[in-house]
Amino acid sequence: MKLYSTVAKEGWAEQSIERSRFIAYVSPAETREEAEAFIASVRKKHKDATHNVPAMVIGDKFQLQWASDDGEPQGTSGAPMVQMLVHEGITNVCIVVTRYFGGVKLGTGGLVRAYTSSAKLGLAEAGICDVVEMQTITYQVDYAVFNKIQNFPFTFAVNFDNIIYADTVAFDVITDPSDAGALRDTVTGLSGGKAIIISEEISPQKIER
Numbered sequence: 321m322k323l324y325s326t327v328a329k330e331g332w333a334e335q336s337i338e339r340s341r342f343i344a345y346v347s348p349a350e351t352r353e354e355a356e357a358f359i360a361s362v363r364k365k366h367k368d369a370t371h372n373v374p375a376m377v378i379g380d381k382f383q384l385q386w387a388s389d390d391g392e393p394q395g396t397s398g399a400p401m402v403q404m405l406v407h408e409g410i411t412n413v414c415i416v417v418t419r420y421f422g423g424v425k426l427g428t429g430g431l432v433r434a435y436t437s438s439a440k441l442g443l444a445e446a447g448i449c450d451v452v453e454m455q456t457i458t459y460q461v462d463y464a465v466f467n468k469i470q471n472f473p474f475t476f477a478v479n480f481d482n483i484i485y486a487d488t489v490a491f492d493v494i495t496d497p498s499d500a501g502a503l504r505d506t507v508t509g510l511s512g513g514k515a516i517i518i519s520e521e522i523s524p525q526k527i528e529r
Contacts, residue, residue, distance in 0.1 A: 327410070
C-alpha cells in the first residue's frame, strides 16, 4: 500500500528568468531539525544571495507545512512551493530556492511561477519515489533449498536482501503484504516444511518510480 511520495536523494537545478538567477536545492528530511540544518547549509553557501527562500513539508499526513518568503513579497515564493508539494503529494522534503536578483522585477504572478518552476526542476533532479508498506520475512534454510527459492519463478514481486552465507543461509524476502501468505506457502512447499522463519515485519520502504 502506498503511504506517500518523497524525494529519492538530494538534488539541485538552476534557471535564469529575466536576468535573475534561481537555484533550487532539494533534500529529503524526515524531521524539522533535518530540514533546518539543510536550510542553514544553503544559506551559508549563498550568504551573498538576494533571497534564500525555504519550504518544507514533513509527515506522512503532511502534518508540518512551513515556508518563509525571505524578503520577497508575502505569499509569492515560500507558500506557493509548499502548496505545490502538497498538491503533488510529496512530503518529507525540504526545498531552498536561492535567488540572485538580476534587476528586473517579476511581479506577483511572475514570482510565484519562478519559484514553483524552480522547485519542480529541483525535484526532478532529486527524483520522486513512492514510500509503500512492504512485508519482510527473514528465513533460514540449507543451501539446496535456498537455491530452489532464489530461482523459483514467483508470480508476484519478491526481492531478496541481506543474504548471509554460513552453515545455513539466512536471508530476507521482501514482498507486498497481500502476497505474504502466498510467499509463505511457496517457501514451505519448496523446503518441504523445513524453512525456518526467523522474523517478520511490515515497514515503509522507498520504491523509485
